[in-house]
Amino acid sequence: MSLARYKPVTALALALSALVGLSGCTSxxxxxxxxxxxxxxPYRLDSGDRLRVTVFEQPSLSNTYTVDQAGYISFPLIGQVTARGQTLTGLSGAIASELRQGYLRDPDVSIEIDRYxxxxxxxxxxxxxxxxxxxxxxxxxxxxxxxxxxxxxxxxxxxxxxxxxxxxxxxxxxxxxxxxxxxxxxxxxxxx
Known part of the structure; x- marks a missing residue:
C-alpha cells in the first residue's frame, strides 16, 4: 500500500481538528x-455593600454597616445577620424580627444603600x-x-x-x- 493514497485523508483530518480547535478559542x-x-x-446584597440602617427612635442602633466577606453584617444586640442574597426589605424584616426577640417591642427598621x-x-x-x-x-x-x-x-x-x-x-x-x-x-x- 502506498502512503500517497492516505495524504489527502490525513490533510483533511488535520484541517478539521485545527478548525475545531480554533472554533473553541473564539466561541x-x-x-x-x-x-x-x-x-x-430587586437589588440583592453582597459583600462590599455599605448599608445605612435606621431603627426608629433608637439612635444607638442606627448606623452604617458593611456586608463582610462572609455575607453578614454585625448588628448590636443581635450579632451576625445574614445579608448576602437578601433584598433591602428582606434584611430590614430579618433585623426587626431579631430585635423583637426580647430587645424592642415593635422595632421600625429601614435600610438604604450607602455605597454599592x-x-x-x-x-x-x-x-x-x-x-x-x-x-x-x-x-x-x-x-x-x-x-x-x-x-x-x-x-x-x-x-x-x-x-x-x-x-x-x-x-x-x-x-x-x-x-x-x-x-x-x-x-x-x-x-x-
Whole structure:
C-alpha cells in the first residue's frame, strides 16, 4: 500500500481538528435568560455593600454597616445577620424580627444603600481597575470611567461576569446593556 493514497485523508483530518480547535478559542456560551433578568430584579446584597440602617427612635442602633466577606453584617444586640442574597426589605424584616426577640417591642427598621459594591473594568481600556457603581450604569458608562477604549478595544460588545444566586455567569452583551454592582466588564481586543 502506498502512503500517497492516505495524504489527502490525513490533510483533511488535520484541517478539521485545527478548525475545531480554533472554533473553541473564539466561541462563548450565550448569556442565560437569568443573566438579563437579574438587571430588572430587586437589588440583592453582597459583600462590599455599605448599608445605612435606621431603627426608629433608637439612635444607638442606627448606623452604617458593611456586608463582610462572609455575607453578614454585625448588628448590636443581635450579632451576625445574614445579608448576602437578601433584598433591602428582606434584611430590614430579618433585623426587626431579631430585635423583637426580647430587645424592642415593635422595632421600625429601614435600610438604604450607602455605597454599592464596586464594578471591575478589565481588558482594552485606558485604566483597568475597580470603580464605584452607580444605579442605572451601563457597560459604556463603566468603560468611560475607566478611561475609555484603547485603540485596539472592541467597541461593539463586552463580556460581563455576574454572580446570580451564588453562581457565576459570563455573557456577551452590547455596550449599552445595564450592569449591576459587583459585575466585571471585560473589553476584548478587536480582530481588525
Amino acid at each position: 462563548y456560551a450565550p448569556a442565560p435568560k437569568a443573566f438579563h433578568e437579574a438587571t430588572i430584579q 459594591r464596586p464594578v471591575f473594568v478589565m481588558g482594552e481600556v485606558g485604566r483597568p481597575g475597580q470603580y464605584s457603581y452607580v444605579p442605572g450604569m451601563t457597560a459604556q458608562n463603566a468603560i468611560a470611567i475607566a478611561g475609555g477604549f484603547t485603540a485596539r478595544g472592541n467597541q461593539q460588545n463586552v463580556d460581563v461576569t455576574r454572580k446570580i444566586n451564588g453562581q457565576v455567569f459570563t455573557g456577551r452583551t452590547t455596550i449599552s446593556a445595564p450592569v449591576l454592582a459587583g459585575d466585571t466588564i471585560y473589553v476584548r481586543e478587536r480582530l481588525f
